[in-house]
Amino acid sequence: MIRLLAALAVLMLSVVAHAQPLPAGLDPQNTILIDTKDGRIVVKLRPDLAPKHVARIKQLAREKYYDNVPFHRVIDGFMAQTGDGQRGDGTGGSKYPDLPAEFSNVPYKRGIVGMARAADPNSANSQFFIMFAENPGLNGKYTVVGEVVKGMDIVDKVKKGSPAQNGRVVDPDKIVRMQVAADAK
Template sequence: MIRLFAALAVLMLSVAAQAQPLPAGLDPQNTILLDTKDGRIVIKLRPDLAPQHAERIKLLAREKFYDNVPFHRVIEGFMAQTGDGQRGNGTGGSKYPDLPAEFSNVPYKRGIVGMARAGDPNSANSQFFIMFAENPGLNGKYTVVGEVVRGMDVVDKVKKGSPADNGRVTNPDKIVRMQVAADAK
């Protein structure tokens, strides 16, 4: 019974979020709609900064790769990481090859969406993170792929992980659905 109510709540949030128009000036082809149990996050992709990374995010969203994927690493005051559609624990990518870095001068501040990677700067693939706060230590070292333009209040509600375990989340919140705005129904 509880699962039924939870499913209905997610459905109602999704319907309410779909009824909201996009913020003015956004290109639906480069806008991502990320739905969670707490609401919708609208992300403006930046193909002007990172064309290959923006295309990868759109490709995977269209393949429903991100649907039901957990926010596996969430550090209070830093960032919420997701996008591991293979393993769900931060150790996987996608069936596509890693991407070369597309670094820019855009600073890492609240709402910026960056591509997660391993130690090799050219190892970003499918995982991304959303910044809770400014962190200049990331500037020029991680690819900026977009920015949250609506829904930071939703990002703030994502379940936080254990500081003692580098933000790993037990029973994490998930992306319910992620889609390109141009494809939204």
Template structure:
């Protein structure tokens, strides 16, 4: 009986571990798990490119700031923007100060995660966007903070906004939960 219990417990631990396996090359301390109604998006953060921005996303995820936050601006063939946990409409930010730009030479291609900002390059705070397609016009002008390594099919399903209203989404899809992989339960 004890052997049967031990075997069952080992099988359950194995199933849980397999369910939480991350794609190759990801570090749980620098990986974001973003859950949507259509599935999980796994984001590999790039602290080598943007250490302050990567730390901010982790800090806000740990604060549960992003839970239930809408994808307020989604433009077909361009990007899906979220991260305004203050107002939900793209005008807010977190309680933390804005971050200085950490631009790099990484191109804005499909799956890249960039930090949203105003016209001031040093105004990124909490909002970020996931590229749906390549856009070289952003290269070197916005901070690349990570890249989707799994779950682009879920990103593609995020409700799109009106092209006539700069991608503003009516009744937008939301982040169900966002967490650092190392903290996932």
């Protein structure tokens, strides 16, 4: 029964979300749609800045890797991190090798989407984060892959984690579905 209700919820979200047009000027091949329980987040990807990272995100989205993945680390006033489709706790990556850094001069401000990584600059894989606010300390140190162009109000609703636990979220919100806009049904 619970699976049936969950399937119905995803179907209803799909119908409502599909009816929403993309903001003008977006390339559907380089736009990601992130559906959550609260609505849709639209991300304009930047292959001009980070072609390898953008290709990886699109590849994993097409493989449904991000579907039902939690926002495992969310720090109010900083960022919401997700993308660990293996373990869901921020310690995993995809089955693919890590990516070399593709740093740029784009500043980390509200709505910027960056790739999470370990201490090694060349360790980004599948995890990404969305900025709640500006943080110049990340500039030139993390790969920028895109920017939220619609739905920051939805990002703001993502359940926040405990500051004492470095943003770890108990019973976290999840990505219901993530897809490349060109593939949206």
